[in-house]
Amino acid sequence: xxxxxxxxxxxxxxxxxxxxxxxxxxxxxxxxxxxxxxxxxxxxxxxxxxxxxxxxxxxxxxxxxxxxxxxxxxxxxxxxxxxxxxxxxxxxxxxxxxxxxxxxxxxxxxxxxxxxxxxxxxxxxxxxxxxxxxxxxxxxxxxxxxxxxxxxxxxxxxxxxxxxxxxxxxxxxxxxxxxxxxxxxxxxxxxxxxxxxxxxxxxxxxxxxxxxxxxxxxxxxxxxxxxxxxxxxxxxxxxxxxxxxxxxxxxxxxxxxxxxxxxxxxxxxxxxxxxxxxxxxxxxxxxxxxxxxxxxxxxxxxxxxxxxxxxxxxxxxxxxxx
Amino acid sequence: xxxxxxxxxxxxxxxxxxxxxxxxxxxxxxxxxxxxxxxxxxxxxxxxxxxxxxxxxxxxxxxxxxxxxxxxxxxxxxxxxxxxxxxxxxxxxxxxxxxxxxxxxxxxxxxxxxxxxxxxxxxxxxxxxxxxxxxxxxxxxxxxxxxxxxxxxxxxxxxxxxxxxxxxxxxxxxxxxxxxxxxxxxxxxxxxxxxxxxxxxxxxxxxxxxxxxxxxxxxxxxxxxxxxxxxxxxxxxxxxxxxxxxxxxxxxxxxxxxxxxx
Numbered sequence: 001x002x003x004x005x006x007x008x009x010x011x012x013x014x015x016x017x018x019x020x021x022x023x024x025x026x027x028x029x030x031x032x033x034x035x036x037x038x039x040x041x042x043x044x045x046x047x048x049x050x051x052x053x054x055x056x057x058x059x060x061x062x063x064x065x066x067x068x069x070x071x072x073x074x075x076x077x078x079x080x081x082x083x084x085x086x087x088x089x090x091x092x093x094x095x096x097x098x099x100x101x102x103x104x105x106x107x108x109x110x111x112x113x114x115x116x117x118x119x120x121x122x123x124x125x126x127x128x129x130x131x132x133x134x135x136x137x138x139x140x141x142x143x144x145x146x147x148x149x150x151x152x153x154x155x156x157x158x159x160x161x162x163x164x165x166x167x168x169x170x171x172x173x174x175x176x177x178x179x180x181x182x183x184x185x186x187x188x189x190x191x192x193x194x195x196x197x198x199x200x201x202x203x204x205x206x207x208x209x210x211x212x213x214x215x216x217x218x219x220x221x222x223x224x225x226x227x228x229x230x231x232x233x234x235x236x237x238x239x240x241x242x243x244x245x246x247x248x249x250x251x252x253x254x255x256x257x258x259x260x261x262x263x264x265x266x267x268x269x270x271x272x273x274x275x276x277x278x279x280x281x282x283x284x285x286x287x288x289x290x291x292x293x294x295x296x297x298x299x300x301x302x303x304x305x306x307x308x309x310x311x312x313x314x315x316x317x318x319x320x321x322x
Numbered sequence: 323x324x325x326x327x328x329x330x331x332x333x334x335x336x337x338x339x340x341x342x343x344x345x346x347x348x349x350x351x352x353x354x355x356x357x358x359x360x361x362x363x364x365x366x367x368x369x370x371x372x373x374x375x376x377x378x379x380x381x382x383x384x385x386x387x388x389x390x391x392x393x394x395x396x397x398x399x400x401x402x403x404x405x406x407x408x409x410x411x412x413x414x415x416x417x418x419x420x421x422x423x424x425x426x427x428x429x430x431x432x433x434x435x436x437x438x439x440x441x442x443x444x445x446x447x448x449x450x451x452x453x454x455x456x457x458x459x460x461x462x463x464x465x466x467x468x469x470x471x472x473x474x475x476x477x478x479x480x481x482x483x484x485x486x487x488x489x490x491x492x493x494x495x496x497x498x499x500x501x502x503x504x505x506x507x508x509x510x511x512x513x514x515x516x517x518x519x520x521x522x523x524x525x526x527x528x529x530x531x532x533x534x535x536x537x538x539x540x541x542x543x544x545x546x547x548x549x550x551x552x553x554x555x556x557x558x559x560x561x562x563x564x565x566x567x568x569x570x571x572x573x574x575x576x577x578x579x580x581x582x583x584x
Binding site for chain 2: 194246
């Protein structure tokens with residue numbers, strides 16, 4: 001049982017970082033980005049090719065540098081940001097709303113097919129594996145204690161990302177991103193460089209996604225195109241929507257609800273004899289149902305975006321006539 | 323008006339823009355003096371709104387020049403023009419609906435030094451902190467001036483049409499531009515609020531903001547402007563004080579019709 005809780009908390013923390021990155025792009029900047037899972041994948045792939053050894057036949061992949069895990073994470077995040085920059089430069093120039101979404105869907109599909117078909121890059125559909133317990137031997141951890149270590153690491157990283165987002169949320173930068181979401185023509189009329197600002201938010205989100213991917217790679221110790229299914233991005237959007245788009249505490253709540261309650265509760269459904277797939281299919285049904293219900297009845301989410309509440313003006317203290 | 327006429331606030335020369343075969347603005351030239359309220363009137367389809375889009379960088383002109391304080395604006399993107407001190411409004415109020423009234427006013431002040439990404443995380447130095455504090459105090463003062471104090475924590479999207487107009491004016495006060503172009507500020511505004519806006523426009527002038535106002539409400543134009551430009555079919559057909567235009571036959575034919583001649 002404790003191994004189960006450890007794995008849920010590790011997954012939950014990684015999932016939380018993913019959702020917080022998406023919240024920058026969709027929650028604050030307001031762009032429905034479908035390429036986001038691609039940045040997670042780039043982070044995971046790059047972490048693997050940078051940490052594992054050179055390929056041995058019949059496997060093919062680039063690099064294989066056996067770098068220490070932290071260095072690989074940094075480079076993986078930079079790679080995700082670079083890919084995000086390229087997609088953002090194209091998609092954010094003039095496109096908004098559904099047109100932006102279509103282009104990002106195209107971009108992620110290109111990334112997906114490329115990773116799957118172009119074998120010399122990440123060994124195609126076989127994918128990469130062999131990242132075992134990164135940093136574990138630094139501390140001499142065995143398999144079980146490593147699971148605890150990784151959980152702690154992911155939770156601490158989640159806390160740091162949360163702190164970072166909390167700082168950003170109340171900052172002038174965060175407010176400027178929101179003005180773009182609310183009305184970008186007005187934002188431009190008051191001096192905001194829409195393209196540059198949106199691009200900054202987008203690349204930041206991609207970087208956070210890549211970071212989550214790097215942790216994901218350590219957790220899975222492998223990554224391949226089947227780890228990268230279209231449903232994942234829907235679950236992330238559902239988490240942000242249910243919790244409260246734009247509110248980082250809402251995102252945390254949404255991750256808890258979608259990532260843990262909805263994903264895990266179906267595990268306890270009774271097995272239907274002869275239909276082993278039905279429980280997994282029900283999960284998709286539940287996620288879809290939650291999305292529809294929230295969009296219909298509470299589109300602002302459980303914890304709506306916070307606003308700055310100015311306290312009532314203080315009354316001047318009565319001057320003493322002593 | 324005693325304001326110097328040496329450098330006008332805005333000078334437009336031969337501005338032209340066509341969409342397909344339709345010339346929305348064709349050879350439009352006018353001058354808006356510094357320190358005055360200039361009215362821009364004309365029938366629907368005269369090209370007033372397109373002219374504003376061309377001046378403020380939201381559309382690119384086919385040809386012509388726009389000089390703001392003697393500096394050429396054409397080809398510059400909207401945010402650069404705004405940072406130079408030329409702010410425009412839109413026909414429909416464009417508040418940031420999900421932000422509060424106070425946030426709407428504060429964010430009207432573009433502050434490049436504090437809006438960077440790193441500033442958001444590392445935090446602000448004391449000088450910037452005090453700047454943020456002063457800015458907030460200044461925003462509260464402006465809200466008080468426009469009678470919006472009670473609504474300061476309300477999301478701007480929940481306000482009535484007239485209140486949104488007031489928020490727009492409050493944002494301009496906050497931004498303190500050197501020139502503001504108001505696109506039909508009286509749309510959907512009742513007479514009492516209209517008077518308040520006329521007073522606000524006078525306050526803009528007093529605080530050093532020159533004003534260009536596009537409006538169909540002629541009593542309002544008469545009330546607030548010193549100088550009026552009449553556009554029709556994409557070009558300027560007359561200009562001068564409003565009183566002088568009443569008797570101008572071209573203006574009557576194109577716009578005023580029989581309304582004013584009676």
